[in-house]
Amino acid sequence: MQVTQNFIHKFAPIYSSCNLFLTLTLMNLSIDKSWTLFIDRDGVINRRPGAHYVSSWEKFEFLPGVRKAMALFSNMFGRIVIVTNQQGVGKKMMSVGSLRRIHSAMLREIEKAGGKVDAVYFCPDLEEKQDNCRKPDRFMADKAKNDFPDIDFNKSIMAGDTENDMLFGKNVGMTTVLINTNHFSSPDEMADIVFEDLISFASSLISNDLNK
Numbered sequence: 001m002q003v004t005q006n007f008i009h010k011f012a013p014i015y016s017s018c019n020l021f022l023t024l025t026l027m028n029l030s031i032d033k034s035w036t037l038f039i040d041r042d043g044v045i046n047r048r049p050g051a052h053y054v055s056s057w058e059k060f061e062f063l064p065g066v067r068k069a070m071a072l073f074s075n076m077f078g079r080i081v082i083v084t085n086q087q088g089v090g091k092k093m094m095s096v097g098s099l100r101r102i103h104s105a106m107l108r109e110i111e112k113a114g115g116k117v118d119a120v121y122f123c124p125d126l127e128e129k130q131d132n133c134r135k136p137d138r139f140m141a142d143k144a145k146n147d148f149p150d151i152d153f154n155k156s157i158m159a160g161d162t163e164n165d166m167l168f169g170k171n172v173g174m175t176t177v178l179i180n181t182n183h184f185s186s187p188d189e190m191a192d193i194v195f196e197d198l199i200s201f202a203s204s205l206i207s208n209d210l211n212k
């Protein structure tokens with residue numbers, strides 16, 4: 001399991017005055033039911049569709065270990081929210097109805113495995129649209145906070161596979177976890193914590209919990 005951990009940016013101003021080397025681990029975060037997990041979809045939950053879009057359930061393929069990971073997360077976090085850019089809708093390569101059907105089927109599979117997701121937010125806008133709702137814009141985070149006022153961004157983790165996911169999390173003060181399915185060469189520069197896949201992240205949380 002590849003686990004690298006980085007200094008958390010939001011704590012840097014507090015700790016930078018100390019001449020101590022501090023490694024912030026997941027254990028330091030003390031994740032409990034007051035925490036929220038925001039998760040990206042493509043490349044994290046399901047296999048990235050390459051140049052195409054997942055336009056039907058038949059094209060949706062869970063990545064290995066994801067259903068188990070989602071069940072583990074559901075036991076630890078108070079809320080789980082999926083946030084996904086889906087400009088295939090804006091490009092008219094799929095309808096909002098098709099996207100909703102894919103998400104319903106995805107949630108059914110996650111629930112069958114013992115997981116629970118509170119909401120799925122998607123942005124159908126084209127990248128070139130001005131003032132679009134796509135990550136890294138905070139639009140979907142604010143929408144989630146509006147729907148679930150108990151969400152605290154300072155007690156939230158954003159897990160995703162791109163720089164935009166990490167910027168989205170940083171924009172609202174979340175801790176960022178890069179799921180490095182893109183094999184970025186310097187992932188530590190992008191995120192607070194890096195894992196190679198979602199199940200490694202979930203397993204790490206479990207082992208921390210056992211050590212409490």
Ligand SMILES: [Mg+2]
Nearest residue numbers: 040042043161
């Ligand atoms: Mg992605």
